[in-house]
């Protein structure tokens with residue numbers, strides 16, 4: 001049987017949603033027989049590939065680089081899943097939205113630092129004015145709230161998709 005190509009992506013998030021994905025523990029063995037993880041922090045792929053069946057995206061869109069990445073991911077993905085509150089609503093990254101970016105960076109890297117009072121620019125993507133949820137940039141097929149979503153919810157979702165079922169809304173998964 002042809003394996004389902006799955007990618008995971010980490011935009012502006014804390015990695016907690018990926019940790020929850022790893023929390024599916026032993027169930028990962030059964031999943032491994034049905035899916036190929038073709039891109040993400042869990043594998044060593046440099047470029048997002050073409051023809052991905054399912055992509056789970058953690059985190060908000062906070063920079064131009066994030067916006068370009070999510071555009072490319074959308075073009076190359078059949079089913080795009082916003083995984084976790086940051087991807088669904090902006091959540092933690094969006095808490096900065098009321099503070100102008102220059103003021104925020106000054107406060108964190110200069111006023112708030114004991115040493116090396118420099119705002120980093122080398123290799124660091126410039127922040128957009130606001131951190132925004134995925135749906136403001138691309139069409140999202142499935143939203144999975146939670147901070148992070150419980151492992152069981154992620155497993156249930158993947159199980160539904162692998163069996164060709166439309167994922168049912170899980171009443172036990174909630175924001176926060």
Ligand code: SF4
Nearest residue numbers: 013014016084086147
């Ligand atoms: S939803 Fe929560 S756990 Fe997931 S990336 Fe955002 S802050 Fe981290």
